[in-house]
């Protein structure tokens with residue numbers, strides 16, 4: 001147990017020599033019966049991120065600490081972890097703003113997923129559900145000669161969903177995922193929404209049927225954990241609500257889409 005007193009400072013007030021206590025959950029299935037917490041003292045500056053702190057621990061204090069990271073710029077999604085009880089990208093989270101009044105921050109792996117080692121979790125169910133919604137675009141046979149025209153409303157509808165970086169923060173914050181790994185999950189349903197709303201896609205009816213089964217949109221409890229967890233500020237809950245509405249009028253939506261296919265070179269309005 002480290003023994004020093006820390007008064008929480010604003011990032012501007014941090015000086016050279018200031019330190020923070022980083023509590024990390026450790027678990028090596030080869031030797032440990034269950035996870036346990038370990039504390040490390042880490043130097044910090046106003047710019048130090050939680051990923052910097054973990055990297056300091058790994059290179060200077062304990063090389064066995066295991067975690068995923070790659071881009072360091074909130075793009076690849078590999079560094080999602082649970083920080084003080086909330087899922088975050090640690091490369092995008094300042095250390096100084098994560099400390100409690102004792103100068104400590106607690107970092108654990110994403111919840112509801114099997115732990116491989118320390119912060120590294122098994123994302124098999126995450127990717128399995130993602131593939132289940134056919135995340136790729138299925139274009140129609142009669143592709144227009146020039147380009148698919150899209151209205152500003154259609155672009156607006158797609159814009160948010162396409163900025164998802166597949167970090168898994170929403171998936172592992174979802175309490176339904178905590179109950180069953182059969183649930184498709186907010187990440188995959190957001191992708192399904194993106195494809196259903198895309199005028200270039202030719203199988204929206206099939207997609208709506210796929211997400212309407214017992215493990216799909218009706219399994220969502222609408223408790224907004226996914227919105228709180230998303231580091232990109234996306235709204236999977238709203239996407240799920242839209243899919244629910246469209247699923248209820250799937251035949252009409254399919255007919256409207258077929259009509260749209262006849263006029264692919266004309267922009268159209270999105271009406272949900």
Ligand code: FES
Pocket residue numbers: 069070071072073074075076077078079080089090091092
């Ligand atoms: S390291 Fe790529 S998102 Fe954090």
